[in-house]
Structures are given as structure tokens and as C-alpha cells.
Amino acid sequence: xxxxxxxxxxxxxxxxxxxxxxxxxxxxxxxxxxxxxxxxxxxxxxxxxxxxxxxxxxxxxxxxxxxxxxxxxxxxxxxxxxxxxxxxxxxxxxxxxxxxxxxxxxxxxxxxxxxxxxxxxxxxxxxxxxxxxxxxxxxxxxxxxxxxxxxxxxxxxxxxxxxxxxxxxxxxxxxxxxxxxxxxxxxxxxxxxxxxxxxxxxxxxxxxxxxxxxxxxxxxxxxxxxxxxxxxxxxxxxxxxxxxxxxxxxxxxxxxxxxxxxxxxxxxxxxxxxxxxxxxxxxxxxxxxxxxxxxxxxxxxxxxxxxxxxxxxxxxxxxxxxxxxxxxxxxxxxxxxxxxxxxxxxxxxxxxxxxxxxxxxxxxxxxxxxxxxxxxxxxxxxxxxxxxxxxxxxxxxxxxxxxxxxxxxxxxxxxxxxxxxxxxxxxxxxxxxxxxxxxxxxxxxxxxxxxxxxxxxxxxxxxxxxxxxxxxxxxxxxxxxxxxxx
Amino acid sequence: xxxxxxxxxxxxxxxxxxxxxxxxxxxxxxxxxxxxxxxxxxxxxxxxxxxxxxxxxxxxxxxxxxxxxxxxxxxxxxxxxxxxxxxxxxxxxxxxxxxxxxxxxxxxxxxxxxxxxxxxxxxxxxxxxxxxxxxxxxxxxxxxxxxxxxxxxxxxxxxxxxxxxxxxxxxxxxxxxxxxxxxxxxxxxxxxxxxxxxxxxxxxxxxxxxxxxxxxxxxxxxxxxxxxxxxxxxxxxxxxxxxxxxxxxxxxxxxxxxxxxxxxxxxxxxxxxxxxxxxxxxxxxxxxxxxxxxxxxxxxxxxxxxxxxxxxxxxxxxxxxxxxxxxxxxxxxxxxxxxxxxxxxxxxxxxxxxxxxxxxxxxxxxxxxxxxxxxxxxxxxxxxxxxxxxxxxxxxxxxxxxxxxxxxxxxxxxxxxxxxxxxxxxxxxxxxxxxxxxxxxxxxxxxxxxxxxxxxxxxxxxxxxxxxxxxxxxxxxxxxxxxxxx
Numbered sequence: 001x002x003x004x005x006x007x008x009x010x011x012x013x014x015x016x017x018x019x020x021x022x023x024x025x026x027x028x029x030x031x032x033x034x035x036x037x038x039x040x041x042x043x044x045x046x047x048x049x050x051x052x053x054x055x056x057x058x059x060x061x062x063x064x065x066x067x068x069x070x071x072x073x074x075x076x077x078x079x080x081x082x083x084x085x086x087x088x089x090x091x092x093x094x095x096x097x098x099x100x101x102x103x104x105x106x107x108x109x110x111x112x113x114x115x116x117x118x119x120x121x122x123x124x125x126x127x128x129x130x131x132x133x134x135x136x137x138x139x140x141x142x143x144x145x146x147x148x149x150x151x152x153x154x155x156x157x158x159x160x161x162x163x164x165x166x167x168x169x170x171x172x173x174x175x176x177x178x179x180x181x182x183x184x185x186x187x188x189x190x191x192x193x194x195x196x197x198x199x200x201x202x203x204x205x206x207x208x209x210x211x212x213x214x215x216x217x218x219x220x221x222x223x224x225x226x227x228x229x230x231x232x233x234x235x236x237x238x239x240x241x242x243x244x245x246x247x248x249x250x251x252x253x254x255x256x257x258x259x260x261x262x263x264x265x266x267x268x269x270x271x272x273x274x275x276x277x278x279x280x281x282x283x284x285x286x287x288x289x290x291x292x293x294x295x296x297x298x299x300x301x302x303x304x305x306x307x308x309x310x311x312x313x314x315x316x317x318x319x320x321x322x323x324x325x326x327x328x329x330x331x332x333x334x335x336x337x338x339x340x341x342x343x344x345x346x347x348x349x350x351x352x353x354x355x356x357x358x359x360x361x362x363x364x365x366x367x368x369x370x371x372x373x374x375x376x377x378x379x380x381x382x383x384x385x386x387x388x389x390x391x392x393x394x395x396x397x398x399x400x401x402x403x404x405x406x407x408x409x410x411x412x413x414x415x416x417x418x419x420x421x422x423x424x425x426x427x428x429x430x431x432x433x434x435x436x437x438x439x440x441x442x443x444x445x446x447x448x449x450x451x452x453x454x455x456x457x458x459x460x461x462x463x464x465x466x467x468x469x470x471x472x473x474x475x476x477x478x479x480x481x482x483x484x485x486x
Numbered sequence: 487x488x489x490x491x492x493x494x495x496x497x498x499x500x501x502x503x504x505x506x507x508x509x510x511x512x513x514x515x516x517x518x519x520x521x522x523x524x525x526x527x528x529x530x531x532x533x534x535x536x537x538x539x540x541x542x543x544x545x546x547x548x549x550x551x552x553x554x555x556x557x558x559x560x561x562x563x564x565x566x567x568x569x570x571x572x573x574x575x576x577x578x579x580x581x582x583x584x585x586x587x588x589x590x591x592x593x594x595x596x597x598x599x600x601x602x603x604x605x606x607x608x609x610x611x612x613x614x615x616x617x618x619x620x621x622x623x624x625x626x627x628x629x630x631x632x633x634x635x636x637x638x639x640x641x642x643x644x645x646x647x648x649x650x651x652x653x654x655x656x657x658x659x660x661x662x663x664x665x666x667x668x669x670x671x672x673x674x675x676x677x678x679x680x681x682x683x684x685x686x687x688x689x690x691x692x693x694x695x696x697x698x699x700x701x702x703x704x705x706x707x708x709x710x711x712x713x714x715x716x717x718x719x720x721x722x723x724x725x726x727x728x729x730x731x732x733x734x735x736x737x738x739x740x741x742x743x744x745x746x747x748x749x750x751x752x753x754x755x756x757x758x759x760x761x762x763x764x765x766x767x768x769x770x771x772x773x774x775x776x777x778x779x780x781x782x783x784x785x786x787x788x789x790x791x792x793x794x795x796x797x798x799x800x801x802x803x804x805x806x807x808x809x810x811x812x813x814x815x816x817x818x819x820x821x822x823x824x825x826x827x828x829x830x831x832x833x834x835x836x837x838x839x840x841x842x843x844x845x846x847x848x849x850x851x852x853x854x855x856x857x858x859x860x861x862x863x864x865x866x867x868x869x870x871x872x873x874x875x876x877x878x879x880x881x882x883x884x885x886x887x888x889x890x891x892x893x894x895x896x897x898x899x900x901x902x903x904x905x906x907x908x909x910x911x912x913x914x915x916x917x918x919x920x921x922x923x924x925x926x927x928x929x930x931x932x933x934x935x936x937x938x939x940x941x942x943x944x945x946x947x948x949x950x951x952x953x954x955x956x957x958x959x960x961x962x963x964x965x966x967x968x969x970x971x972x
Contacts, residue, residue: 136646160622334849
């Protein structure tokens with residue numbers, strides 16, 4: 001191995017106190033510009049500290065930061081390596097591996113499972129099929145600015161106070177009307193609890209529903225990793241349940257499942273819709289076993305066919321369903337607002353858990369969103385985006401058909417913000433994603449949603465981040481990439 | 487008992503589906519206007535359902551809502567009663583009792599301890615000495631509106647994305663500069679994790695530090711109830727430690743305490759400052775036992791004497807201290823932004839826990855706050871409010887001295903947004919608060935911060951909600967109230 005200190009790390013004068021930042025930045029720069037290649041094993045902290053003439057703690061802290069940023073990965077009992085950033089395009093940047101655990105942390109948080117597996121690249125891609133993001137550039141921000149000015153005015157005069165943990169009443173009223181109209185969800189204002197996005201909804205539900213090391217929580221396999229993460233943190237016993245062309249295979253639910261998580265409108269990531277038969281079976285299961293269902297309707301506003309199926313929440317007659325909605329897809333994720341439609345028996349616990357966690361969501365954003373919905377802007381925006389996503393989806397399907405032929409097949413229903421494809425056996429999704437990344441195409445392999453082997457061989461193709469006029473070109477290039485490796 | 491259906495509840499036509507809301511509203515109205523008096527025992531759900539000719543489920547749900555709103559209280563095995571709202575002035579409205587627990591909830595959340603004990607009154611008080619709230623009416627909202635317009639503009643052009651769980655870099659840079667200047671806290675950008683207020687900081691720390699049913703967490707007695715609630719929810723073993731004129735009695739810490747929560751600048755609620763001797767002893771304890779300290783500096787920006795003492799975080803040389811700050815007092819609580827200055831060994835776990843919980847705080851508010859701090863508005867606002875609170879505090883002390891004489895004594899240091907008094911033995915704080923409430927004076931008895939008997943006999947008097955020119959009148963009336971009951 002080439003001696004590491006060849007990297008020409010320049011240290012500040014002794015005692016300037018900026019050693020950690022310097023070491024951290026220079027190592028990161030070396031990874032960024034390729035002097036440290038992906039897969040390279042790093043020297044031990046002791047060796048590097050000696051080579052640089054700094055304390056070992058400084059090197060430990062620098063490695064730590066790089067790990068938390070996804071630049072490094074740990075292979076337990078082997079060593080620390082430069083991460084392969086380009087190979088694993090991911091939708092966000094979250095710490096993903098833990099090394100050097102401190103005994104002062106509890107066991108789970110010394111080694112938390114990654115919220116989304118693999119480090120994520122922050123690179124911009126020329127053709128970005130990232131999953132789960134809307135096209136925010138088309139959001140009416142000028143209108144939002146005007147609303148902001150208007151909403152801030154009356155707030156000046158109200159005294160400072162903590163407000164309702166369940167969310168501002170005006171927002172809960174607006175949500176109630178919106179979802180009963182747009183999604184036929186039957187609820188009252190009392191059933192709505194406002195959360196910091198769907199992720200907080202999952203986290204609060206995990207808190208109130210899971211008895212650690214005891215409660216069995218059935219999740220879709222493949223499925224949405226951050227949901228699994230929230231329940232794993234609550235120490236649920238996770239039971240992965242297969243998904244077929246009718247959605248979650250309800251017949252495979254273990255008898256002792258007490259919480260069942262589903263994405264019935266548009267399975268994440270496979271895109272299928274839970275069939276009417278399975279919906280009925282799932283509600284039967286829940287009712288007869290005293291189980292609850294978490295219905296995650298993350299992008300159900302966008303349906304491109306004429307076969308709407310009732311939400312589980314609408315069909316439920318026994319208070320078994322928690323319906324989780326989000327404004328991350330219909331507005332934009334950084335607003336961090338979502339909600340739970342809760343059966344009344346769980347309302348008090350859910351509201352208390354929200355208060356324990358952060359008292360309530362920020363008031364200004366809640367009031368703005370309430371006005372945005374009440375004045376019809378949300379529905380107008382959804383209608384506009386519906387057309388845009390429909391066009392992108394349609395072009396995407398045509399392009400896939402034209403350029404890729406029988407090397408892949410589209411699966412799932414015409415719903416939502418992503419389209420799922422399965423690859424022919426001759427092509428490997430993970431390998432294709434790697435090669436495509438080098439061509440400027442970001443793909444999300446299905447195996448990043450899987451916990452069991454073999455994973456489905458394919459991709460989820462998001463169309464929130466790619467313009468209609470880029471799609472054909474992107475898929476044409478993807479087909480060429482297939483030729484190369486196929 | 488007078489038959490309950492004398493209340494003249496008018497029900498909507500059969501099948502209109504609004505029965506629950508009607509029953510709930512009419513019961514609430516009856517409590518509000520005094521037809522149902524505090525302490526009155528309600529009929530059983532069965533009896534009321536029969537009397538009204540509605541299903542028992544409807545009545546159960548209506549009681550449930552009223553309980554969650556604090557209008558009713560349960561006395562286990564006895565019955566449901568109308569709560570005594572006026573008697574227990576409280577700083578927020580949170581569900582506080584649980585009845586009718588559903589077995590589908592885990593055990594803790596069937597009966598969560600109240601986050602702040604007792605139901606809270608939402609009444610406006612003529613003289614409001616509520617604790618823990620700043621005077622938001624003096625916040626420069628017109629400036630905030632202009633900032634909002636400016637910050638929203640560039641956001642239009644950035645693609646939708648989840649951002650850093652640890653908080654926007656610009657905000658972390660601004661916080662780092664601010665606290666190193668204003669509080670002499672020594673930290674780097676890497677140490678700062680942005681949270682949804684201090685409450686989320688406590689919650690995340692409880693998650694990563696507590697091993698359920700094992701970790702001993704030492705808290706101040708009396709102390710801040712929402713902190714206890716967060717750690718109770720994580721199933722910590724809570725050890726209440728007494729507080730004397732030097733703050734937390736460090737010598738009384740149990741050997742096995744692994745997390746120690748303190749409010750060293752301004753003990754909540756007693757107002758004392760942790761002495762230099764105790765600070766050193768506390769850090770020694772933490773270092774020698776591998777324990778950590780959570781330093782809650784909730785209103786330390788407001789010091790009215792010239793004896794600043796270093797933050798524990800500043801004194802710490804071993805990475806034992808988590809410093810928690812909030813913008814709830816220096817700005818306003820509904821912004822829901824705070825932060826943790828974390829030692830690096832815990833950074834990754836803390837950031838991961840934040841991502842698991844809600845990904846990150848809302849971006850617009852973070853960017854606005856970053857600009858607000860960077861442009862010097864925060865320091866200017868703190869300076870302005872410092873003068874205002876200093877004046878109120880000084881008037882308050884003079885008035886107490888003038889009107890109440892030796893019936894009470896002021897304790898604690900000249901810091902923060904509240905002043906604490908102890909009452910002479912002849913007066914009972916809880917009884918006085920009740921009588922004062924009837925006179926339009928809201929007082930916060932110290933026993934609401936206590937878990938052990940006997941509690942200190944006194945009040946915390948907040949001056950964020952009362953104008954300088956009201957204070958003398960309020961205290962004069964309070965003295966008259968003392969005459970009545972004394």
C-alpha cells in the first residue's frame with residue numbers, strides 16, 4: 001500500500017486548534033478528487049496520527065466525520081475503506097455506518113441500521129431518475145411568498161405560546177376537507193394529527209404501538225427503508241412479507257403480526273396497487289387479531305388511470321387503520337409537514353407522543369399551509385402537476401418500449417411519481433446502475449429496498465427530477481449502456 | 487345527583503353523522519359556562535348514552551375528547567369528573583390523563599405521565615405570570631417578513647430534496663458564532679445539531695443515551711417536567727436529586743447515574759445558579775463514571791448581574807457535556823428551533839436519530855433564522871429584550887418587597903425570564919394560586935415542578951407575558967389576596 005502521508009496533508013501551525021477540520025477537509029478533498037480511490041483501505045487511526053504528527057483523537061474524529069458523511073465505510077473486524085459514492089445513488093445524505101461506538105450510547109444507536117442502505121451521492125446527475133421527489137421548480141413560490149407576508153401579520157399580535165400538539169385547528173380542518181374530497185378518506189377534524197412529515201408519523205406510531213422486543217410488525221418486502229428504520233429503533237420484531245402483482249401477500253402475514261404497514265395505492269417500490277380482495281382480507285385480518293394497519297398514501301394524489309380503489313381507511317369499520325399522508329410529494333419535502341388520520345382510541349396517546357417529542361410543528365408553516373389548502377391552491381397545484389407527471393410517465397413508458405424492448409418490463413399501476421421496471425435476467429440492476437452513473441444517469445436499483453436475497457432485479461425510475469424533454473435521450477443512453485454490459 | 491340529561495343537549499337528526507361532535511361540543515359548552523361544575527362526577531357512558539338515545543361508542547368518544555382537552559379527569563376505579571381548570575394554570579394544553587386504554591397501545595402510552603402535571607387553562611388572565619414564555623409582541627416581525635420574502639426567492643430554484651438531518655450548514659455556522667460570542671460555548675460547526683426546539687433535543691438524547699429499564703438519569707427536584715417526560719418515555723430510571731442554594735446537590739448523585747440533567751444558569755424553577763464548586767464536582771463525577779451531562783441553557787441569554795459563570799460545556803475537557811439551546815425564549819416558541827452542541831463521539835448517533843425521527847427541520851425556517859442571526863438581528867433583539875426584562879424584573883422585586891413584605895422571599899439569581907419566590911409557612915402556594923386565579927392573576931406554584939412531597943412552597947413568576955406597568959398593580963392585588971386567605 002502506498003504510504004498514506006504521500007497525500008500531502010498540510011497542517012496548520014501547532015496550537016491553532018483547527019487540526020481536526022484541516023485533516024477532515026483534506027481527506028475529503030482527496031476522496032473527492034480521486035487521490036483516494038473507492039475501495040481503498042485506510043491506515044489505522046494510530047498509524048495516520050503518527051504519520052501526521054497529530055493526536056490519535058484528531059484522526060479518530062476526522063474518520064468519524066467522514067463516516068457520517070458517507071465518504072468512508074466500515075467493514076467490521078477488517079478496516080475502514082473509502083466508500084464507493086457513485087455506485088450507490090441515494091435520495092438523501094444520512095449517516096449510514098457507525099464505527100468507534102461509544103459505550104455511553106445505548107446499544108441500538110452504537111450501530112443503527114442505515115435509514116436508507118448505502119452511502120448516497122450528492123453529485124448532480126445529468127439524467128436524474130431519483131425516486132420520491134416532486135418537481136419543486138414548478139411550485140408557485142411567488143404565491144407562497146404573498147401568503148407568508150399575510151400570515152405573518154396577525155401572528156405579530158398573538159402572545160407567545162405553545163399551541164396544540166395535534167396541530168393548528170385551521171390546518172386540521174383544511175386537511176380533513178382535502179382528503180375527504182381528494183382521497184375519499186372519511187374523517188373528522190378530531191382524527192387528524194399534524195406531524196413533521198410522514199417520517200414523524202411513522203416514528204410516533206412506532207412509539208405508541210410497539211412493545212420493545214415483542215410486537216411483530218409486518219412490512220412489505222421490498223419496502224420503504226425509513227419506515228423499517230423507525231420501527232427497528234422502537235425495537236419491533238420486523239416481519240418482511242412478500243409483495244406480488246396484487247400487492248402485499250396478506251395470506252403470508254404471521255398470526256402474531258400486530259402492526260401491518262402497507263402502501264396500497266402504489267407499492268413502494270414495486271408500484272403495484274393492493275387488490276380489492278387483498279384489502280378486504282387485510283382488514284379482516286386486522287379486525288380478527290386486534291392488529292392495526294398503517295396505510296401510507298405517499299403519492300396517491302397522482303393516479304393516471306380511471307380505476308380508483310377506496311383507501312383502506314375508507315373501507316375500515318373497526319378503527320383498525322392509521323392513514324398517513326404527506327405534503328412532501330404534493331408540495332415539497334423540505335416543508336416537513338404530514339399527518340395521521342387516527343382512530344379515536346389512539347388519539348390521546350398519539351397527541352401525547354407528539355407533545356413529548358417536540359410539542360408541536362412550527363406554527364407559521366402550519367398556518368401558511370392551511371391558507372394554501374383552504375384557498376384552493378393545493379388542488380390547483382395537484383391538478384397542474386398531475387398533467388405534467390402524466391406526460392412524463394407516458395413518455396417514459398414509450399421510450400422504454402422503444403429503446404429497451406424486451407430487456408426490461410414495466411410493472412405496477414399508473415400511479416404516483418415513479419415507474420418500476422424489472423430487468424431481463426441477462427442484466428444485473430446494480431451493475432447497470434454503476435455503469436449508468438458513469439454516463440450521468442442516476443438509477444435506483446430495487447435491491448436498495450430489499451432486506452432479503454435474491455432481491456427483485458430492476459429499478460424504480462422517479463420522474464420528479466427529470467424534464468419531459470430529457471427522458472427519451474436518457475433512456476436511449478440507458479439502452480446503449482445495456483448494450484455495453486449486456 | 488341531578489339527572490345529567492337536564493343539560494338540554496340537542497341532537498342533530500338521526501343519521502346526520504355529526505352526533506359525536508354535537509355531544510362533545512355541548513358537554514364542553516356546559517363545562518365552559520358552568521352548568522357542569524368542577525369536581526362534578528359524570529354519569530357512566532352507558533347511562534348517558536341511554537339518556538340521550540345515542541350509541542355508547544359516541545359517548546365514550548366524546549368523553550375521550552374532553553379528557554384529551556383537559557376538561558375531564560379520571561379518578562381510577564372511581565369515575566370521570568369535570569376538571570378544575572381554573573385551579574391549575576399551566577403553560578400549554580396537552581393531553582394529561584388517559585382513560586379507556588386500548589390494548590393495541592403499548593403499556594407506556596396507555597397511561598403516559600402528563601408532560602406537565604394537571605390540566606391547563608386556556609383562559610386569558612388579566613395579570614399573567616406564566617413561566618417560560620417571552621414577550622413575542624416585541625419581536626421584529628416586519629423584519630422577519632422581509633427576510634421571509636428574500637429567503638423564499640432562491641428556494642424556488644433549488645430542486646426538491648431532503649437535506650442534512652443535522653441542520654442547514656448556514657444555520658449551524660450562525661449558531662456556532664452566536665453561542666461562542668454570547669455564551670462562550672466552545673464548539674465547531676460539526677458539533678451543532680439543529681432540533682425542533684429543546685424538547686426534541688431532550689427526546690433525541692433520551693433515545694441515544696437510555697437503555698430501557700436500566701439507565702439511571704438524574705434530574706433536578708424540583709425540575710422541568712417535560713424533560714422528565716421525555717426520559718420516562720424512553721424508560722429511563724429517573725433519580726430526582728435535590729436542589730439547594732448552590733443548585734443541584736452533586737454530592738447526592740447516585741453512583742450509577744449515567745445521565746445528569748441540569749439547568750446551571752438558572753435552575754428551573756428555583757432560579758438558582760449552579761456554583762463554580764458544584765460545576766467542577768459535576769464534571770468530575772461525569773468523567774470518572776463515564777456519565778454525561780445535559781446542560782439546558784434555556785434562558786441564559788438574559789443575565790442581569792455581572793457575574794457570568796462559564797457554561798459546563800466551556801469547562802468540559804472530556805466530551806461529557808451536551809449543551810442544549812433554544813430559540814423559544816430569545817425569539818418565540820412557535821418557531822420550534824433549538825440545537826444541541828454534541829461531543830463528536832455522539833454526533834453520528836444523534837444525527838441518525840434525528841433522521842429516523844423526522845429527517846430534518848423545515849428548511850425555510852432554518853434559512854430565515856440563519857440570516858436573522860448572521861445579520862445581527864438576534865443579538866440586537868436580545869439586547870432590546872434584555873433591557874425590557876431587566877426593568878420588569880426590577881419592578882417585580884420592588885413590588886413584592888413593598889406589598890408582600892415578609893410573607894414571601896425572593897430566591898435565585900438575577901437571570902432569565904422568571905423570578906422565584908418562597909412563601910411564608912402561613913400561606914399555601916396551591917391555595918393562594920386558586921384564589922388569585924379568581925382575581926385574574928395567573929401564578930405557577932412550585933409543586934407543579936415537583937415529584938416528591940413536601941414540595942417547596944412558592945411560585946415561579948414569569949414576566950414575559952406581563953407589561954411593566956401592570957406589575958405593581960398585580961402584586962398589590964396578590965397581597966390583598968394573601969390578606970384574605972392568610
